[in-house]
Amino acid sequence: MSLSSRLLTLALLAPAACGKTPAETPSGQAVMDLRHTRQPGGQAVVRWRGDAVTAEELTRRFQEMSPALRERYVETGARRDYVESLARFDLLVREALAQGLQDDAEVVEATRRALVGRLMRSRLEEAPVAITDAELAEAYAARREDFVRPERVRLSHVFLAAPRGDTAVETAARSKAQALLAQARALPSGDFAAFGQLAREHSQEPRTAPLDGDLRYLPLDALSHEFGPELAQAAQALTDEGALSDVVRTDKGLHVLKLRARQPAQHLSLDDVREELRVRLEGEKRTRAWADYLARVEKQLSLAVDLDALARVPVDVQAPMQKPSGPMPGTVPAP
Known part of the structure; x- marks a missing residue:
């Protein structure tokens, strides 16, 4: 294969990806034509041995530029600089081929990645996507539920267990709750971390205490169902972020609430x-x-994995990392 024709043999994707079978093209190999003049014809503007840039190609390149960039090449001298830069690039490509760099692992892997990327783009662009x-x-x-939902509130709370009917327990719990409320009111309204510390240290609600008392976003009806209508009513009355409720009594005990945020109905x-x-x-x-x-x-292409052979491939997590022998191979995850 002569350098004058500037054809490059590379390790490429299996040809089945292009609709060909392995019988039609050698598996894993293809011939890539890197010339500007892959199609015959056209008036050469700049030429070198075996190739040229034509006026037709140059016209297309200028049309693909923005009008502002195109203005740079109104003068013939600027156009000459541009076409000479194109030619120099290709002369260096020719020199790389002469040195056998087409077989360099980095070049091969970059080509493989470019091919897979182009194939994916073309298949995704061609996929029928008409939506009725x-x-x-x-x-x-x-x-x-992503588009229609009620108003939701995000609360943090400190909960003290005090079932209805146990006067002594409720009296002690209310006294403690009032003391915690006083501590909370002494904090800056936006200091949710400090309120969360109170919840971690004092709240008796095992699900939310480790989360700084955070109840996450819930609609008012969910709050009512989970904790009681009194809690939902108290939450509805809190309008400003960081606001505190009074001590709220529900069937299970006493709550001190802090409003973190609201999400409007949608x-x-x-x-x-x-x-x-x-x-x-x-x-x-x-x-x-x-x-x-x-x-x-x-x-x-009869993809198959030999699980027995795969299981015998060693993976030593304690071994030191070695110098890479080449670029990591490209991968495509399972869909």
């Missing part, structure tokens, strides 16, 4: 989120199409 109104309506119904119709859903569904369809394509390639 019925599909949009179905997706909206399935994800309705009522988005299908029309409100139609384009958002369309983009999401298009992405899902492209992902499924890529998974199907990858499965076909694996089947066509």
Whole structure:
């Protein structure tokens, strides 16, 4: 294979990815033509042995530039500098080939990665992604809670157990709760960490005490169901972030509440989120199409893993790291 033709043999992807079978093209090898003049014809503007940049190519390159960048090349001298820079680049490519650098591990791996990236882009761009109104309506119904939800509040609390009917326990708990409320009121309203410390040290609610008393975001009806309507009413009365409630009595005991944040109610119709859903569904369809394509390639080229041989490959986590012998191979995770 002559350098004058500037054809480069590289280790490439299996040709089945291009719709060819291993019988048609040697597996793992292909011939890549790096010339500017892969297609015959055209008026050469700058030439060197075996190749040239044509006026047609140069015209296309200028058209692909922004108008502001194009202004740099109005003068012939600037255009000459540009085409000479293109030619010098290719002369260095020719020199790299002459030195056999096409077989360098880094070059081969970079080419393989570029091929896989280009293949993925082309397959994803070609995937059929037409989304019907019925599909949009179905997706909206399935994800309705993402678009329609009641107001939610995020509270932190200190809880002291005091079941109704036990006067002595309630009296002691209320005294402690009032003391904790006084400590909380002495803190800056935005100091949630200090309030969380009170919850970790004193709260008797085992699920939230380790979380600084954080109840996370909950709608008021969930608060009422979980802790009692008194807690939901007290939460509704808190309007400013960092605000504290008085001591709140529920069936299970006493609470000191601190409002961390509110999320307003949301009522988005299908029309409100139609384009958002369309983009999401298009992405899902492209992902499924890529998974199907990858499965076909694996089947066509008889992908198989020898688990016994794989199990015998040593992985010594205690061994020191060695100098890399080349770039890490590219991978494509299972869909």
